[in-house]
Amino acid sequence: MRSSSRPQSPASRSTPACSAGTARRRRPIRSRRRQAGVAALPDGAVTRQAVRAPAAAAVSSPWSSPKTAGRLQEISVKLGDRVSRGQRIARIEDEEIREQVKQAEAALEVGKATIRQREADLDLAKTNVERSRNLFQRQLLPQQTLDDAEAKYQSAQAALDLARAQNTQSQARLDELRFTLENTVILSPVNGFVSRRTVDPGAYVSPNSPVVEVVDIQRVRMVANIVEKDLKQIGVSDMARVEVDAFPGESFMGRIARISPVLDPSTRTAPIEVEIANDQYRLKPGMYARVGIVTESHPNALVVPTNAVVDANGTRGVYLSVDSFAQFHPVKIGIEGNERTEILDGVAEGDRVVTTGAAGLRNGDPIVLAGGGEGGRGRGRGRASQGAGGSEAARGSVGSGSGFQGSRAQGSAVTQQGTEQGTEGREGGRGRFGGRRGGQQQ
Structure with missing residues (x-):
């Protein structure tokens, strides 16, 4: 049984062969361009870090404790409050001590009055002894009377000395009570913040009972343990760079204040x-x-990003961007850090150095700026012309280019009547030609 399919014309049968050949002729050969980040060489600071070690932050954190025992009457600060040195933090009940101070002040006044009385008695005794001596010299007074007057004078002198000593004792007692009264007020020992509060009002406290902890964080102390082999590289007053997990990407500069002379x-x-x-x-x-x-x-060093320095056949250098091509330049390296590397010789300030993607380049490779380019993706579409007998247009595909200058992508189609040029794609993109089926034979 014969097939009912319609026989194809010679032109129609030759269309696939012609279109395939056209596709092979239209496929361009282009060099591959690599994306790269380019930066100008700046001046900047570069440092060498010889020792890295974990550390923990520490600060001065004295406790505020009472200097006398008693019941806590009030606490005037809370957790996190900022306090100044000498600021009142808490107070102990002081009514009893105030009464004792008043009694001591009264006793001191009594002692002063006693001194004045003893001074008067001494003056009287001195006058009597002088009169008795005068009469005794004139043989108007017996020896016994003169001895009695001198004894009274010495007794008055001793009484005055005793009164003065008692007055000094009363003054010392008063000073002690006043000092105790002052100690009922608990003051902050340093400038800082309240980091802990251990008691509440009404609790009984003593000199061994801490009430509030105050931390001085205006200057932080980082404590790190340095291994034995690194001790010879560091010294007091050396600069140190500190990084903390709480502030990623930031660093804090400090100085070594103390180094232990003994190893664990x-x-x-x-x-x-x-x-x-x-x-x-x-x-x-x-x-x-x-x-x-x-x-x-x-x-004031000439620096490049550390990832821009590559090793090409055992020679360290950088790639410079010259007319959109990578050119390798050997360099002399100075201080090499984690982020920046010092260049001593080989390039000059202002040269455009390839940074991103430098490790995958070779000398003379064409490059394109990362994230740059002059065009997007282009598509060329051609519509096949309709012939009298109607035929199917072939589809031809062209290679793609992503170069710095870009490439033109064209599509073409071959039909029974002839060819029609496809629309040119945009620069820097990929072109495709989509053939379209023509009209059916009438």
Whole structure:
């Protein structure tokens, strides 16, 4: 049984072969361009960190304790309050002590009056003894009477001395009671913040009972343990860079204040203290941190991002962007940090250095700015012309280019009557030609 399909014309049968050949001829060969980030060489500071160690933040945190025993009457601060040195924090009941002060003041006044009386008695006794001596010299007074007058004079002198001593004792008692009265007020020992409160009003406290803990966080102390082999690289007053987990991407600069002269025999490490100014109170006691000791610093160095330095066949260098092509330049490296590296020789200030993607480049590779380009994606579409007998247009695809200057993408179609040029794609994109089925034979 014969097939009922319509026979194809010779032109129609030759269409697929012609379209396939056209597709092969239209496929361009272009060099691959790589995306890269480019930056100009600036001047900047670069530092060398020889030692990195974990650390913990510590501060001065004295306790405010009463100097006398008694029942706590009030506490005038709460957790987190900012206090100044000498500010009143709490007060102990002081009514009993005030009454004792009044009694001591009265006893002191009695002692002063006693002194005045004894001074008067002494003056009288002195006058009597002088008169008795005068009469005794004139043989108008017996020896016994003169002896009695001198004894009374000495007794008056002793009474005055006793009254003065008692007055001094009363003054000391009064001073003690006044000092005790002052100690009923608990003051802040430092400038800082209230970090802990252990008692409430009504509790009985003693000199061994802490009431409030005050922390001074204006200057924070980072304590780190340095291994034995790194101790020779650091010294007191060396700069240190501190990073804390609470502020990722930020660093705080400080100086080494103290280095322990003794190593821990179990860990073979020596503790050091790094002091950091904390005027904005961002660092808190107990924060976990990492300390990097800066052993060398060049403030006005020619620097590049560390990821721009590559190793090509055993030679360290950077790629410069010259007319949209990568050119390798060997360089001499100075201080190499985690983020920036110092360049001593090989490039000049203002040169455009490839940063992003430098590790995958080769000398002479064409490059395109990361995130840049002159065009998007282009598509070319051609519509097949309709012939008298009607035929099916072929579809031809062209290669894509993503170069810095871009490439033109064209599509073409071959039909029974001829070819029709497709629309040109945009620069820098990918072009495709979509053929379309023509009209059916009438």
